[in-house]
Amino acid sequence: MFRVFWTVLKRDLTLAMRRRTDVLTTLFFFVIVVSLFPLGVGTERKVLATLGPGVVWVAALLASMLALERLFAADYEDGTLEQMLLTAQPLSLLVLAKVAAHWLLTGLPLVLIAPLVGMQYHLSDAAIGVMMLSLLLGTPVLSLIGAIGAALTLGLRGGGILLSLLILPLYIPILVYGSGAVQVSDIAIADTQPYVALLGAFLMVAAIFAPVASSAALRISLE
Amino acid sequence: MFRVFWTVLKRDLTLAMRRRTDVLTTLFFFVIVVSLFPLGVGTERKVLATLGPGVVWVAALLASMLALERLFAADYEDGTLEQMLLTAQPLSLLVLAKVAAHWLLTGLPLVLIAPLVGMQYHLSDAAIGVMMLSLLLGTPVLSLIGAIGAALTLGLRGGGILLSLLILPLYIPILVYGSGAVQVSDIAIADTQPYVALLGAFLMVAAIFAPVASSAALRISLE
Amino acid sequence: MALNWFKFASPASFYPIAGRLVPVFWVLTLALLAVGLYWGFFQTADQLGGSNPQKEYYRIIFIHVPTAWMSMWLYMILVGWAAIGLVFNTRLSFMMANAVAPTGAIFTFLALWTGAFWGRPSWGTYWDWDPRLTSELALFFLYIGYIALHSAIDDTRRADRASALLAIVGLIMVPVIFWSINCPDPNQCAALHQRSNLMRIEGNILFSMLIMTLAFWMYSFATTFMRLRSIILTREAESAWVQDILTKEARA
């Protein structure tokens, strides 16, 4: 079972490495969206520092959502997804592996670039630490929930914007606790624990249920 | 010449009316993105009022960009775009008509819903007025510039996020002046005039050059 | 005469020329780097007084300004080749544009990075939404956009032309972006940033800065030509002269 998980994970990572831009575009989209806000809102240090966590989290939401559009699309178009449905492996395991690979390629880079972005918004070092932690716990949840939407909208025209309509409302809890954690961190570090614990709990629940839901959605979309 | 413009415009509006969801999705995306921010940033009246203009403008940028993905896509897929390239009409006129239709369907609704959104952010009435005016002048520029990117990325995989990577940086000037106008309007109304004049000038320049660039891009993409 | 020029501009004849030039550029790069770094670190004062006092960290100038310059010059070169390619439909110019882009993107990133590392001790912040900084960031995005668009299109010819057009549009937009950030409030546009002035810089510093700029130029030539050779090989793979080269390489 672990062997199957690992095979699919390695496969998706290899594929991404062989056409690198797909990975970089998400990262740069994130950076661009984050960089746009100060231009719209004004560049006062204090305003930016209050805004920072929210903006970073909304940008992460949007980036992860847009990237999700491609999660199953390539495999759908060349028929490998169909073949995956026909293997003797539990489909939700395969989906989990694909989501894991997707997160490593699009979520993790966001976590790693967060310090740079935090600097743009003049966040304190402690806040940047909490932001990285909250992104580390939150972005996988985004990928997991988004996978359901991606599976449902597979092969539809206007998929991108339709996907966002389905998925963005579901992202709200993550957004609230993720950005909440960062905002609180500026006041007293000890307080962030409940936020982090909640995000962790979301992650556990999503990791268990989202793959099942996504594989059901995939079976429907491939009929 | 005006007859051709009108034919294409009417055609695109008819098409949109016969499959209505495409229009509504953009609007809803805009509303959702705008509504997400207070969740990420906190709901203090004063913070929201400073944020408002910037957020609305960034959301308009994102919404317009996502909708642009579909600007030429349908015509490309069924071959009508190819036929347009082969008519004895100047291609940039046809592009201008298509962009106009696109703006009527996706930009104008944003302008009309702006008061609702402004209320969410506790903007003053004067500010809301200026916001509508700036959106009215600014969103067509977004559509015009975005058309170039849409033409360049026609038919590519991962089109949506790639398009944003190409186009968002070019949107910066509109964002700066659009949101700038609204911010200034809270201080003294008379001051917004230069902003509006600048946006108007951008619109003129874009209306002249963007269709030419887009049609060059279309010819390249359709080879 | 014009005919001669086009013959010279064919990939087949440029490939060996580039191959012979690359080592020359490497030698020049190393020599200039050695001089520039030596001069910059040992022939200049540790601290600068004056209206804008600077401690040792000002030595970042020897890489910051050259990288910032290179980022802009290389973009103009890129657009130049792209435009020539679009107008005259010459394959080599598109290849040139392609070969320049990654080096330009690297220099742009380095300008941002070195600027940030200078800003922290000097302004007390790594980043600020200063017009120059922001438009340098926009330039970086344009480079990335160029590269991303090119690699997203499988058909090389379409990729060449599409990304060339994008680069040209970008070139028009960069000044507008710079100006709009520099002057976000049209009511008070007079408050323009004062442009730094080369004349005010002390001689030794100016000297090593210019030497470093030259070194980066040489470096850009070297890497661009190396990349160009790879691109030529990939694209001309089926032509006879490439096959000759391959058999020669195989024997060696």
Add this chain to the structure above:
Amino acid sequence: MSEFFSQGGFAFFVWGAYGMVAALLVIEILQLRAQRRTLLARLGRLSRMRDTGATE
């Protein structure tokens, strides 16, 4: 010597900047060389394959 490396207490900034420049430039060079090597290997194989294919 250590005085030179400390750069008046600004070692982190000065060497951080120079270090990144050095690192990226070296990486670019290495990447270019690796690219050329794999390219030659691939093209060589392709052309040999075409040769054998023609004789088949």
Add this chain to the structure above:
Amino acid sequence: MLEVQGLECRRGDRRLFSDLSFALDGGTLLHVRGRNGTGKTTLLRSLCGLFTPESGDIRWRGESIRALGDDYRRELLYFGHLNGIKGELTGIENLSIAATLDGDRISEDAIWEALAQIGLRGFEDLPTRMLSQGQKKRVALARLVLSGARLWVLDEPFTALDVDAVALLQRLIAEHVERGGLAVLTTHQEVPLTSGQVERLDLGA
């Protein structure tokens, strides 16, 4: 009337054909043949100016088609792999928009007439997405009836058509050639062409 000189086309990094030359006068039909992937579609698209050849000249009435621009396109009708009709619009709407864009002023009656002639009586005002594959293709072919173009460029026009429609299309082409028109076409299936002067061009032989 249509002259091609020293044409070379590339797709990706591969040269499809080079040094291709021919000249066609009015009243001629050129049948382009070749295996899959030899560049037939690419050649036809170059003739329309949709694809820029690597080198070589394409002239219409002695002038380069690049230079002619809109004047050339007014005399041209291209019919490609895609039908170029919108599924959401009816046959009538599709054809009247196409006519307006081509710069022809065609009455609605003429369009009804053309659709009837092509065998779509009763389907005129259904959205075309409700039509079968062959009927969709017929809507697109009705443009041949309506158009006054001198040069027809047809890329595999016979696919998805049933026997009646094939015969009808052959008749249309024959009449066009008889009227002194020019037609360039590709087909994979051997279709007997009945009229005028027929030239053959084999690619990738």
Add this chain to the structure above:
Amino acid sequence: MLEVQGLECRRGDRRLFSDLSFALDGGTLLHVRGRNGTGKTTLLRSLCGLFTPESGDIRWRGESIRALGDDYRRELLYFGHLNGIKGELTGIENLSIAATLDGDRISEDAIWEALAQIGLRGFEDLPTRMLSQGQKKRVALARLVLSGARLWVLDEPFTALDVDAVALLQRLIAEHVERGGLAVLTTHQEVPLTSGQVERLDLGA
């Protein structure tokens, strides 16, 4: 072994076929025929459990395939319109991933061997997007050589293959049927099938 009872399939609002019943034992080949759009692909996908029929039963060894789930899929090999191989991966990588997912432990040597047998010697470690259309199809067909599945479901397997490959594939199918396997296939072109017991099913007649 494979039993179908009272099967009815719909696509959109249209009933494709209804009350379709047949039973196949080991060592049988079922050739499904019919015009375009009569529901051949739909039937084959229903047999694989990819499409849920409107009503009716599909049983394997007496049990419903829904209930069997993974146990049924272990014995099944489906080969559809799409090749199901990744252009970015080499033939070797594609096949070894497919084998792992099928739960087979196949040595790399066996894969090299299979690719050689199917006529791809020398192309084993090229990204498959660099292969021609027919060669891509061959990579996918190498799965037939490697797989131990009992039931093969093949949707138009002969398209894009040249004469040699067609013969090879016919031999593979014949051997599979001789070994007591079951095969269900559709093809438009009439291909003579050489071995075992052949049944024919005509849809939409």
